[in-house]
Amino acid sequence: MEKTMTHKGVPFERLKIASFDFTCCEGCQLQLANCESSLPDFLGLLDVRNFREISSERYDDYDIALIEGSISRQDEVERLLKIRKQAKILVAYGTCACFGGVNSLKNRHPVEELIDEVYPGMAIETLPVRKISDLVEVDLFIPGCPVDKREVERIVVSLVKGSLVTLPKYPVCVECKAQLTTCLFELGEICLGPVTRAGCNAVCTSGKTPCLGCRGPAEEINMAAFLALVKERGLSLDDLHEKLAFYNAFEPFLNHEA
């Protein structure tokens, strides 16, 4: 395929992109193959240099690296450092990369317990789970468990055009209200919608399932007011803790709770 394409006469460069996965379920990479009707156009914007999950061709001359997953082994640390040296833009792609994700629940248990329970008697290497920004500088965060393909498409188009990439600053409640969904607090449930960054189109709450905060905190949230709301309604603090800890995305706010 041609390296340079044009849109209404204006030339643009395909993004030389690579995708790498670490400790994760690979569900965020899979989203790249979703939204099938726009997939050929989407791929037309990309020069895929390295993407093991779908292609046997592997080159190391990429500009943008999508990093999926968290880090939990030394060989992953080394692989990540190498990618950081090559990539002009390193993207923490998905909740595991941005915050550690559900994998972080592992950190509540000592390493010996993990190995004894799952691989008794076997020499297995594992480290406490870390998010990507604990190890290298991250240029762009795309949160979500999984990421929302429409948001990924929007960001890729911004990168091609060289325009500013932004995420919604407001909470999930805004998107939820726009769909006239019954508030889950009214149904007696704790929902993290009021404190979580929007951009998912409130997919969980519109399915009557509480938000577990996979996109991390919205900007300028009032955690103290949120906690007061939960207490005022007499809802379970154990349930609240389980939800806030689920994706490890609210770690900096957890001290406020006491």
Add this chain to the structure above:
Amino acid sequence: MKRDYAIAIRHLSRVEGHADIHITVKDGELVEARWAVVETPRFFEVMLKGISAERVPFLTSRICGICSISHALASIRALERAMEITPPLAAEQTRLLAMQGETLQSHALHLFFLMAPDFIGTSSVIPLMQSHPDLVRAGLQIKELGNEISSVSAGRCTHPVTLVIGGLSKAPDKQRLLQLRTMIQERKPALESACSFFSSLVMPDFSRETEFISLCNGSSYPSIGGRLISTDGVNRDENDYLLMTNEYTREFSTSKFTRLSRDSSVAGALARFNNNHALLHPKARETAEQLGLRPICHNPFMNTIAQLVECVHILEEAENLINSLLDMDLQEIKTPYAPKAGAATGAVEAPRGILYHSMETDAAGHVVKADCVIPTTQNNGNIHSDLRALARQALEEEKDDRETEKLCEMMVRSYDPCISCSVH
């Protein structure tokens, strides 16, 4: 032909997760053939300890990005059986529909994105968009349909939203079900054209007799729950899954191995077909006949064809499930429950084969003990043994190392391994 060579494939491409293939030949003799999974373990069984039953399906679905619905439903089934909860019929039908969508999506991904490049001789699906546009279009249409079925029935295709303990958090929208039925009808020709492409292919001639394990309920092609059976005559209760799996570790693999009556066994589309072909929709049975797939088939390359046959079945089955949901009022979708102590197994047929979740709860409904046995784990032993047999056959047929490498890669891909899932 070289008499000495070593094949060392690090992080095999076009499969989900990280695994290596090693083959060593000295003086024209096979010295070693190894299937080594090097994926990073995540320790889900330990993470699950202390988690409330209500939250469990949202955690276990994160075991796998491709078969998240199967994981959610295996946990839900285990916990509902442990806490003696019976979901309403509408929820059961909706769950079955969600399973159809997930399997269709997963099979389409494997058939068109992962396998088709091997048959055509390209490195990925991207060049096929130019060289085989009709095939790619058909593949995308089928994959999109699978995702749409899952979205309508489970709220989202990857990491479902509405599948909860007791039933559903929200019923599928009837208007969307109607649109979905039309979409299925409109996309049948795409699947037919894909079938004629695959019928033109010649599958590598390789067979090694083995044991095929799947669910069986005697009345419909298996999906959620049932007896555990094998082609060697094993027939057990769902709760007796440990007797089916006998997991053990190998020092070169972070993914475990299993065995039943022989050294290795197989789960997946071919296993389901071999055990349940009579329960396929007549159209799917006809497709199997046209594609040369007959039970009991021991050629692992034919797993790809069994998946295609299942796609034909799924389109018919999904249409029936939609019709039955449209006839219901969809008001009663969730059984209220009080958490309690208990233990049970939930087995489902994930796209890649039988998946077991075993859950034990305390009186408050928190998980005390969890165990998940993944289909790919149950295929590791067979992949490992097949590699040895295939490499030996390639030597006898005087294939060179490049040809052997390609053939071995393709054989492993035929199993559609889900490696990060197997190293949960």
